[in-house]
Amino acid sequence: MAEDSAQExxxxxxxxxxxxxxxxxxxxxxxxxxxxxxxxGMAAVVYTAGGWFYDMGxxxxxxxxxxxxxxSQDPAAMLQAAGRVLVLGLIVLAPVLxxxxxxxxxxxxxxxxxxxxxxxxxxxxxxxxxxxxxxRMFSIxxxxxxxxxxxxxxxxxxxxxxxxxxxxxxLLGLLQVxxxxxxxxxxxxxxxxxxxxxxxTLLVAAVDVPWQLFQMNKKLKMSRQDLQDEMRESEGNPQIxxxxxxxxxxRARKRMMxxxxxxxxxxxxxxxxxxxxxxxxxxxxxxxxxxxxADRVAARIRxxxxxHNVPVIEAPPLARALYHHAELEQEIPVAxxxxxxxxxxxxxxxxxxPQRAVEPDDWEIPAEFVVNE
Numbered sequence: 264m265a266e267d268s269a270q271e272x273x274x275x276x277x278x279x280x281x282x283x284x285x286x287x288x289x290x291x292x293x294x295x296x297x298x299x300x301x302x303x304g305m306a307a308v309v310y311t312a313g314g315w316f317y318d319m320g321x322x323x324x325x326x327x328x329x330x331x332x333x334x335s336q337d338p339a340a341m342l343q344a345a346g347r348v349l350v351l352g353l354i355v356l357a358p359v360l361x362x363x364x365x366x367x368x369x370x371x372x373x374x375x376x377x378x379x380x381x382x383x384x385x386x387x388x389x390x391x392x393x394x395x396x397x398x399r400m401f402s403i404x405x406x407x408x409x410x411x412x413x414x415x416x417x418x419x420x421x422x423x424x425x426x427x428x429x430x431x432x433x434l435l436g437l438l439q440v441x442x443x444x445x446x447x448x449x450x451x452x453x454x455x456x457x458x459x460x461x462x463x464t465l466l467v468a469a470v471d472v473p474w475q476l477f478q479m480n481k482k483l484k485m486s487r488q489d490l491q492d493e494m495r496e497s498e499g500n501p502q503i504x505x506x507x508x509x510x511x512x513x514r515a516r517k518r519m520m521x522x523x524x525x526x527x528x529x530x531x532x533x534x535x536x537x538x539x540x541x542x543x544x545x546x547x548x549x550x551x552x553x554x555x556x557a558d559r560v561a562a563r564i565r566x567x568x569x570x571h572n573v574p575v576i577e578a579p580p581l582a583r584a585l586y587h588h589a590e591l592e593q594e595i596p597v598a599x600x601x602x603x604x605x606x607x608x609x610x611x612x613x614x615x616x617p618q619r620a621v622e623p624d625d626w627e628i629p630a631e632f633v634v635n636e
Contacts, residue, residue: 274490276483284483290374291479295415295468297370299461304362306457309450316355317446323351374472411471418463426456516560519591522553523564524571528610530585533577537561538585539568540595542607549594550603555586574610581606581626583634602626 276284284290309316327348334340427434430452437445485493523529526539527550539554541547554564568575581602589595595603605623612620 272484272486272489274485274487276480276485277490277493279493280483280485280489289479289482291475292374293370293468293471293475295411295464295471296373297367299464299468300370301363301366302457302461302464304366306454306461308358308362309454309457312358314446314450317450319351319355323348323355326351374475407474411467415464415467418467419460422459422463423456426452426459430455515591519554519556520563520567523567524573526553526568526573528606529564529568529573529575530578530582530606531561531565531575532579532582532586535561536582536586537564537568537575538582538589539564539573540585540603540606547594549597549600550607551594552585552589552591555589555591557586574613576606576610576622578606578626580628580633584628584632587634588632596632598629598632602628 326344330341330344334344433448433452437448440448523539526541529537529539531537536557537555537560538552540550541553542550556564565575567573581599584599584602585595588599605626609620609622
């Protein structure tokens with residue numbers, strides 16, 4: 264089953280899966296690219312600040328080796344001398360440490376961008392398992408890393424040998440020149456050696472970078488089931504969503520029923536549809552739909568209207584048109600203004616003089632709003 268699941272992982276990773284991997288610190292990284300950048304940086308440092316390193320190194324040796332007899336007997340003086348040596352050592356190491364940090368950061372950013380993950384800092388005790396460790400050593404990935412390391416060592420050794428062989432005359436000549444000039448020439452030779460070695464490791468990195476990207480993409484591949492599970496998590500459980508929709512509809516229905524007593528009239532089909540309308544002069548530009556529904560909801564609207572003495576008028580063409588074309592808590596469509604105006608006028612007549620009220624024979628429904636059932 265496990266093998267079948269692994270074989271099914273043929274789909275590329277989704278953006279969400281990639282983001283989750285980044286949050287866990289799982290991004291492609293190439294040590295060869297970092298080491299190449301470090302060697303290039305060392306070459307630049309030797310070229311630009313070789314003299315400074317020479318002077319600081321000489322001062323460090325002089326400070327560390329020059330101790331008077333009286334100071335050697337005084338613990339406080341020895342502590343001060345050790346402090347001076349420590350400070351000088353940190354000053355000499357600071358550029359190298361900074362260069363290492365910059366090269367490491369640049370290599371990481373070039374591969375997968377800047378990533379800071381606290382999950383990657385968490386201890387993983389499974390790595391202490393010797394059985395799994397041996398398995399990783401003899402896995403395809405482990406053997407590939409070993410082969411790559413051997414290739415890199417061979418490339419660097421060959422380049423170093425070529426550089427030494429080509430520079431043998433100049434190296435022997437350093438014994439015959441002044442120390443200051445020898446220092447300058449040695450710095451140039453060292454810088455060239457770093458450049459050549461960096462060029463060699465860049466060739467290895469040119470192979471390693473695509474390989475690492477391929478391995479990471481392969482590791483993050485998804486099966487169809489993984490993709491379906493992710494979509495389900497993103498969209499939410501269908502049953503929970505259905506329950507939420509039902510709750511929302513129930514709340515909307517209760518809110519709608521609570522608004523029915525505020526209506527001026529309820530127009531019906533007479534039994535299939537019911538629409539409650541209200542119009543406040545000076546507040547509304549046109550009548551507003553407070554409630555609408557069909558079948559059981561329509562029956563409940565009529566019951567609430569009867570309980571609160573809201574007029575219920577049977578006007579099937581108008582009820583159908585409002586139910587199909589009007590929106591809840593919105594003003595009625597402009598095309599139905601005349602029909603609703605006739606309805607409200609009839610309602611106001613009923614309130615003022617029921618004996619004189621005459622129900623309209625034609626509700627003036629536009630042809631495009633007529634609903635035949």
